[in-house]
Amino acid sequence: MIPSVLPTYNRAPLEFVKGEGSWLIEADGRRFLDLGSGIAVNVLGHAHPELVATLTEQARNLWHVSNLYHIPQQQKLADMLVDKTFADTVFFTNSGTESCELAVKMARKYWYEKGVPERVEIIGFEGAFHGRSSAGIAAAGSEKMTTGFGPLLPGFKHLAWSDMAALKAAIDDKTAAVILEPVQGEGGIRPMADDMLREVREICDAAGVLLILDEVQCGMGRTGRLFAHEWAGIAPDIMMVAKGIGGGFPLGAVLATEAAASGMTAGTHGSTYGGNPLGCAVGGKVMEIVSEPDFLGAVNARAGALRQKLEGLVASHPEVFEEVRGTGLMLGLKCRVSNADVVKAGYDNLVITVPAADNVIRLLPPLNITEDEIAEAVERLDAAAAAIESVSSSV
Ligand SMILES: *Cc1c(COP(=O)(O)O)cnc(C)c1O
Secondary structure, three states: OOOOOOOOOOOOOOOEEEEEEOEEEEOOOOEEEEOOHHHHOOOOOEOOHHHHHHHHHHHHHOOOOOOOOOOHHHHHHHHHHHHHOOOOEEEEEOOHHHHHHHHHHHHHHHHHHOOOOOOOEEEEEOOOOOOOOHHHHHHHOOHHHHOOOOOOOOOEEEEOOOOHHHHHHHOOOOEEEEEEOOEEOOOOOEEOOHHHHHHHHHHHHHHOOEEEEEOOOOOOOOOOOOOHHHHHOOOOOEEEEOHHHHEOEOOEEEEEOOOOOOOOOOOOOOOOOOOOHHHHHHHHHHHHHHOOOOHHHHHHHHHHHHHHHHHHHHHHOOOOEEEEEEEOOEEEEEEOOOHHHHHHHHHHOOEEOEEEOOOEEEEOOOOOOOHHHHHHHHHHHHHHHHHHHHHHHHO
8 A cells, every 4th residue: 555655755764853953863862963964954953043033933923925025034035145146136936946947947038038939958967966846857867867757848958977078069059058066966976176167157158058057955055155156266147046045944046147037027937935934034044144254164164174084984994985075065975885775874873874876975964063073973984884894794
């Protein structure tokens, strides 16, 4: 009999009843160090007192009103994002995949309004993840996500990751935009090198096509800059955001330049919940905290400490781990044994990690994890690796 919850997830036998900072707690009191953050969502950890205060205060006043009216919390968050980024304008969604839908619609509408309606194609890269909606799976294109869900939304091409020659060759007079994650998350923590990201920007500029960056996972401070593309000194035309922006409240956004957004006039897009007062009040507080002068500097310091400890971990367990990859607090350990086994051994040693493609485990801790917690987490990973070694040496 089918379970009452649609069985699209293979769930681990864990059930948390409470979260505190970097910790997740089960009913029996077992405390896990959380290096997953709900997949890069809880950027300020669990139950951050200022976010709890903001959420409860807003809940007492007003949960929801329609976008038919002005929403000051939404205005405030949009103003902050415009102030801190390349963007001139922002649309709020509830998730990453909804941000993908709008990014694709916006790029196509841009060309339509320019009188070039045949420019509809979006060029993406293998290993990408852009969410589970029809546009999201078509944009990523992998068989795993698309099989059985045809006919797929047409107008997407996929190139090998970071293949600049292929990108130049693929752009033609049907191309509307290029879409990519500056650091692929689900694809196995694969950063695009800064000089290649600059080259993508140059190729797009030369051809006059739009660049859409998906910073749903790598944005909101995760790499040590507010958005990952800042490291390369470039800016997109359109950017998808979600996950960390709400700190755990379902919130997403599409940020765009005035030119890229020029087709999106009144009535062309909408959302019932997107940008509602509860979500935007919380998102505003997250932005305030992440924008504090020392916040990102501290993220970079923690990232350095974690990376160094992970390099040591890999060196002491060469049969379990192959390498550390990634940037900032978006790190991956490429495994030599099955990554699922490493994640499971982590659970047994009370540390949470997240599997990704390419046999990688992802480490995406809260951005405010302490150095003591980092040390403790790596000790637990060390114990997990030792447990795997003792099993494999006993067979
Ligand atoms: C998670 C993710 C998405 C999809 O976000 P949802 O909120 O699950 O719809 C899109 N792009 C990237 C890079 C992601 O990591």
